[in-house]
Amino acid sequence: MTVRNGATRNRFAAVAATTALVLSLTAGCGSSGGPNSGTIHVLVYGDAANKVEKQIVDTFNKTSKVKAVLDTIPGADYQSKLNTIINTPQAPDIFFNWGGGSIAPFAKKNLLLPLDDMIAKDPGLKSNFLPSVFNTAVIDGKSYGVPMRGTQPVLLFNNKKVLASAGLGVPRTWDDLISDVKVLKAKGLTPIALGGGDQWPALMWFEYVFDRVAGPDLFRKALAGDKSAWAGPDSQKALGMLKQLVDVGAFGSNFDSVKFTDGGSPALMAKGKAAFELMGSWEYSTQQSSNPDFAKNDLGYSAFPTVSGGKGDPKDVVGNTNNFYSVVKKTKHPDAVAAFLKLMYSDEFVKAQLGIGNLPTTTNTAKFLSTSASPDYSQFQFNLVKAAPSFQLSWDQAYPPAAATPIHTAIQKFFDGKTDANGFIQAMQSLSNS
């Protein structure tokens, strides 16, 4: 079936991988960045936001003797490529990550530099950031990361026109949402767009419903290794609600063939075929680039509905708390690194991030909100994150990377009805948290 690409390309990949392995083994004795070479390498996720990172590196290099070099790894391969170089001579000095489980394995293997000494010298490295955000990169009481880029809370987006024509308002409670779904379904619409083919968009529903029903403690305990948390009555209740949502047809019947990443589910909402989409705050920039008129006029947004009798605070949010810069222990220029990290709360950084639609989580962000691409939207997000008693990092980022596939498989099977609540609970209990 795959001759050219299957056989030849796979073999090419194998050859390339082996060559890389051999080269990295032989390079072990040599060194790519000697003590006097005077550079620090900054490794980041390659995408449109690199524009700001380039600018910050340039600013840093103007005054610093040790020069920063920006390296980018494009696309979704970031985590796996980082993993393969982190303990080699090619390791960067500073690298982008999601905090939580994405760096926990590195921290446990003693590859990362705890930043507490740096913070003691410059308390601003901590005090200039929103505490709930900063704490995502704290592991075993030590700080391993400084926030960079912006926060990405998950919001319930809607198509204002569709809601208005159905005579519906923004749902404030879970019961509102269920009744809205029924009305929209009767009108022949897909009530909620869901990119089930990507798997992770469905996870966002689990994160919010579990938080609203049980509060943040359930997940916190489960992550810490208390597997019984998944089996409790709160967990059962949350799963029951999710099942109800799927069963009333909230997502239609073909969500597994739709993806967010190829523009399928955002188009459903933008073209008026669906009313809602639960998505990270990047939905705005996604719509802005592919459906600019819709983003400008008809894209509505609200916080996740409340659940009556739930233990979670209705102000809680879930999502990607932020991105972080962590530092490799082997770095030869810790002082230059500290000076570089300082820029992450500078006015220049905040303005540049807002300019591309990101929302930095520094305490001075509020001053510059009016300069954002959409001031109302930025203000809404900022208030939401600032007021949130708990900001739950996405489950697949909070757990170590090895848990991501089992989590995604479990949520997809549950939404497809291929596994029941007990099957889901078992799958979550079998995750390894270290």
Place this chain on the structure above:
Amino acid sequence: MSPLSLAAVSGRRLKARRAGVGVTRPGFAWAVPATVFFLLFAILPLVLVAVLSFTSWDGITSPHFNGLANWTKLIHDPVMTQSIWLTLVLTVLGVVTQTPISILLGVWAAGPQRNRAVLSAIFFVPLLLSATAVSVLWRALLDPNFGVPGQLPWLFGNGNLLGNQPGSIAVLTFVGMWQFTPLHTLLYQGGARAVPQVLYQAAAIDGAGTVRQFFHVTLPQLRNTMITSMILMVVGGLTTFDTVLILTQGGPGTDTTVSAYYMYVQGFKDFDFGAGSAIALVLVVVATLISLAVVRLSGYDKMRSTAEGI
């Protein structure tokens, strides 16, 4: 294996043909560069993978031996068992769907019809696209709401092609067929052109029409081409990866998690390179056994030429 055995065979034939003239066979020195590359880039990595399959390695710290742990884990892993079945099913479906079409197209393309060259060039286009581009393209075309299924609800129902196991297997088979039929068509075109015209002339004298000529002259003469093409299909089918990665991500659930994709997940998503290596080794063994079986059963190893006696 094919370069080695071909070299051996041609060496033997050279010797046979030239023995009387007194020319010696080429010295072993000529094979040294190829042998060194083969050892360095094929055998050595294979040995490394075999060693890794007995270790636990996260790709960060150094690997340490854990005996048969990966292997016992694999044997008891239902996803692994399922992945082998899925791989075999996809391979068989690939061979069964691509072979008849490419034979017919190839034989047709070998003929003298008008516009044949132009049409053949168009058929060839899918092969020029990367598997990634092909997968992204079909993913968009099969979008249930904005793609083809949305326009043809009487045929596709709700369009949930990638949301269930039969649907996704059908899509993977179809996309593979769309992409790789051109290559096999090319092989058969070459094969069909090499059939001596005298055979057709003799058949025509005996009163055989086009259909009988196809079944009694063309097909038997294409036997070795067919074996070559099928080995390529089998090896390609067993290593199907890129289309799965982009079209289904092994889903829904684990319904299309084929072995090669499962190996990738174990290694580069779960960071368990030991288990990934074990799967890789299983794939190598299965692929080698199947290739050997095809070669043996078909008599290809004896190199009986279709041109014999002419």
